Amino acid sequence: NAGVIQTPRHKVTGKGQEATLWCEPISGHSAVFWYRQTIVQGLEFLTYFRNQAPIDDSGMPKERFSAQMPNQSHSTLKIQSTQPQDSAVYLCASSLVGGNTGQLYFGEGSKLTVL
Amino acid sequence: AQKVTQTQTSISVVEKTTVTMDCVYETRDSSYFLFWYKQTASGEIVFLIRQDSYKKENATVGHYSLNFQKPKSSIGLIITATQIEDSAVYFCAMRDNSAGNKLTFGIGTRVLVRP
Numbered sequence A: 001n002a003g004v005i006q007t008p009r010h011k012v013t014g015k016g017q018e019a020t021l022w023c024e025p026i027s028g029h030s031a032v033f034w035y036r037q038t039i040v041q042g043l044e045f046l047t048y049f050r051n052q053a054p055i056d057d058s059g060m061p062k063e064r065f066s067a068q069m070p071n072q073s074h075s076t077l078k079i080q081s082t083q084p085q086d087s088a089v090y091l092c093a094s095s096l097v098g099g100n101t102g103q104l105y106f107g108e109g110s111k112l113t114v115l
Numbered sequence B: 001a002q003k004v005t006q007t008q009t010s011i012s013v014v015e016k017t018t019v020t021m022d023c024v025y026e027t028r029d030s031s032y033f034l035f036w037y038k039q040t041a042s043g044e045i046v047f048l049i050r051q052d053s054y055k056k057e058n059a060t061v062g063h064y065s066l067n068f069q070k071p072k073s074s075i076g077l078i079i080t081a082t083q084i085e086d087s088a089v090y091f092c093a094m095r096d097n098s099a100g101n102k103l104t105f106g107i108g109t110r111v112l113v114r115p
Helices: none
Strands: A005-007 A010-013 A019-024 A031-038 A042-050 A053-056 A065-071 A074-079 A088-095 A110-114 B003-005 B010-014 B019-021 B024-026 B032-039 B045-052 B064-069 B074-079 B088-096 B109-114
Touching: A005 A088, A010 A019, A019 A088, A019 A110, A031 A074, A042 A065, A042 A074, A053 A065, A074 A088, B003 B088, B010 B019, B019 B109, B024 B074, B032 B064, B032 B074, B045 B064, B045 B074, B074 B088
Parallel strands: A010 A110, B010 B109
Antiparallel strands: A005 A019, A019 A074, A031 A042, A031 A088, A042 A053, A065 A074, A088 A110, B003 B024, B019 B074, B032 B045, B032 B088, B064 B074, B088 B109
């Protein structure tokens, strides 16, 4: 069985450019999460979809960051006008909903470097 | 708001011995779930073990076990008979009802198992 797939694995952008990260959750999982990992902050929650609907975006920076889930097999995280402080590993995770206690299955992450 | 604290930054142990990691959490909910995840050198994050707050028995999976002390809001991870491949960063995480399905993670504890 394929796990959570994230692309690209590595992305380098210049300051001010846009970055789009993609995530394909595990088939049958109806919850999709985005986390950001840095040395200083650790694993930070960004946003969460359930059955493609946005449920909680309390961790998303209010400006420049947006996430979508246009279909059940695909979610994107877009960062406009990237800044050096956006450099991090962006992790996508999926889980079952209902009957599941919240166990997350993580992708390998997309490492974003903003120069 | 929920909070998860891991105070041990790093631990070094000799192979085949036991390592114990601490984690304390804060929640206002009476029902919650506690998790431990492992992040390997490749960056992969995998689920290890879970403790449901309403269960008195400590969870055990393979050579992983938990020391759940509810009055102290503490959930320690114990790894017995450690192997070199247990070297990784270990994250404690919590999900409570107020958080929906999202997990709040601790900062992580780096474990080095040496020969």
